[in-house]
Amino acid sequence: MDKNILYRSIPKVDVLLEDKKIISLIEKYHRDVVVDVIREEIEKIREEIKTNNDFDFINKKINNLVENISKSVEKTYSYNIRKVINGTGTILHTNLGRSIISKKHANYLSDIVTSYSNLEYNLEDGKRGERYSHFEKLICKITGAESAMAVNNNAAAVMLVLSSMAKEKEVIVSRGELVEVGGKFRIPDVMESSNAHLVEIGTTNKTHLEDYENAINENTGALLKVHTSNFKILGFTESVSIKEICDLGKENNIPVIEDIGSGVLVDLSKYGLEYEPTVQDSIKAGVDIVSFSGDKLLGGPQAGIIVGKKKYIDKMKKNPLTRAFRIDKFTATILEMIFKEYLNEEDAIKNIPTLSLITRDLKEIEKNANTLYEKLDVLKDVAIINIEDTLSQIGGGSLPMERLNSKCVSITPKNMSTASLEEKLRLDENPVVGRISDNKLIIDMRTILDDEIDILSKKLINIIKK
Numbered sequence: 096m097d098k099n100i101l102y103r104s105i106p107k108v109d110v111l112l113e114d115k116k117i118i119s120l121i122e123k124y125h126r127d128v129v130v131d132v133i134r135e136e137i138e139k140i141r142e143e144i145k146t147n148n149d150f151d152f153i154n155k156k157i158n159n160l161v162e163n164i165s166k167s168v169e170k171t172y173s174y175n176i177r178k179v180i181n182g183t184g185t186i187l188h189t190n191l192g193r194s195i196i197s198k199k200h201a202n203y204l205s206d207i208v209t210s211y212s213n214l215e216y217n218l219e220d221g222k223r224g225e226r227y228s229h230f231e232k233l234i235c236k237i238t239g240a241e242s243a244m245a246v247n248n249n250a251a252a253v254m255l256v257l258s259s260m261a262k263e264k265e266v267i268v269s270r271g272e273l274v275e276v277g278g279k280f281r282i283p284d285v286m287e288s289s290n291a292h293l294v295e296i297g298t299t300n301k302t303h304l305e306d307y308e309n310a311i312n313e314n315t316g317a318l319l320k321v322h323t324s325n326f327k328i329l330g331f332t333e334s335v336s337i338k339e340i341c342d343l344g345k346e347n348n349i350p351v352i353e354d355i356g357s358g359v360l361v362d363l364s365k366y367g368l369e370y371e372p373t374v375q376d377s378i379k380a381g382v383d384i385v386s387f388s389g390d391k392l393l394g395g396p397q398a399g400i401i402v403g404k405k406k407y408i409d410k411m412k413k414n415p416l417t418r419a420f421r422i423d424k425f426t427a428t429i430l431e432m433i434f435k436e437y438l439n440e441e442d443a444i445k446n447i448p449t450l451s452l453i454t455r456d457l458k459e460i461e462k463n464a465n466t467l468y469e470k471l472d473v474l475k476d477v478a479i480i481n482i483e484d485t486l487s488q489i490g491g492g493s494l495p496m497e498r499l500n501s502k503c504v505s506i507t508p509k510n511m512s513t514a515s516l517e518e519k520l521r522l523d524e525n526p527v528v529g530r531i532s533d534n535k536l537i538i539d540m541r542t543i544l545d546d547e548i549d550i551l552s553k554k555l556i557n558i559i560k561k
């Protein structure tokens with residue numbers, strides 16, 4: 096067949112502009128946007144004709160042109176960031192936004208950001224204030240530190256710390272701690288960007304105190320300890336504790352910096368998890384500066400929290416990078432609320448979703464699995480559905496070895512493939528993300544919120560019954 100015939104059969108823009116459906120699109124949205132989309136969709140077909148010889152396929156595309164224009168215009172105006180129902184069981188899922196915020200905190204945030212606020216205004220004396228002032232004392236009270244501040248994320252925090260404390264100086268780090276965290280945060284690269292000189296000591300599996308001692312010289316700017324977060328080396332290993340590094344730093348009058356990664360403020364071993372050193376432990380050990388993420392185990396907004404000695408924090412506050420990395424009012428507002436919860440550990444566990452999901456009672460998860468299972472009873476002829484044991488992960492590079500006992504609902508539809516069910520859920524307006532294992536779709540109930548069970552069951556029934 097002659098490709099020219101295909102080219103000629105594409106409707107012209109003027110003709111399309113007279114189509115009823117297109118006219119109603121223009122009435123609902125903007126003419127310019129619709130015209131742009133028409134041109135783009137026509138161009139897509141021309142491109143297809145050029146490269147594709149499947150004429151039936153191209154004819155179908157031409158017949159569906161108005162439909163596709165309509166979909167594309169709708170898509171231009173609909174929000175791309177949407178709520179996702181997390182059936183993966185991974186609590187700090189980096190791709191799904193890490194920590195979630197409670198409705199109570201989000202409602203207060205909404206109040207603050209839809210009006211003016213005292214973000215940088217001291218109401219007592221009517222003068223300019225500091226955006227950190229709303230939570231600095233609070234963080235100090237909780238962690239035992241002298242001073243605190245926050246920037247956009249922990250990657251920025253580490254850069255700011257190194258650039259303020261060790262610019263043009265040597266920073267000593269164990270080879271066992273030269274980590275790469277998701278999204279290409281690599282300690283050696285960050286070091287370079289901060290103009291600090293990396294001095295590697297020890298080996299991948301073993302670093303001794305004397306390795307630090309031997310590396311210290313007049314150019315040493317800091318001793319840095321980095322939490323290995325997302326991996327564990329097992330077997331014949333040795334690392335130097337933060338306490339020993341701090342003592343060595345003091346003896347030699349060299350500041351000690353720690354990138355503690357997740358930044359836990361409560362002893363999680365009380366809740367049956369493996370012991371994870373807290374920020375308070377590091378402060379007690381005498382660390383000069385410690386930084387951690389806001390949206391990992393802390394359970395707050397994306398942020399990098401820096402705590403420690405006032406003389407160093409004051410220096411950081413004056414560093415021009417602080418202006419580049421500064422948090423906005425959304426973050427400042429939530430940080431204050433999150434840290435207020437930590438004034439009492441029980442409140443933190445109950446009111447911070449990340450902590451309540453990690454410590455969620457297995458009985459409660461099982462109860463929710465049963466609720467979903469019963470709601471799906473109408474599918475019993477078209478799908479195999481079961482409640483099974485499963486293991487959830489914490490995620491976000493936190494406690495990588497930890498697995499939490501959980502319950503999942505597994506679904507194998509009989510009238511479509513499991514992959515197709517997974518895809519339909521993922522492409523839904525309010526998407527559901529699960530995983531496939533053994534030809535079953537697995538929905539881990541640990542990360543399904545109470546008010547999502549009903550929505551999820553309706554979606555499943557709607558998709559599988561169709």
Ligand SMILES: *Cc1c(COP(=O)(O)O)cnc(C)c1O
Binds near residue numbers: 250388389399491492
């Ligand atoms: C996660 C992590 C970072 C990066 O923190 P972000 O808040 O994601 O920027 C840095 N260092 C360690 C050890 C981490 O675990």
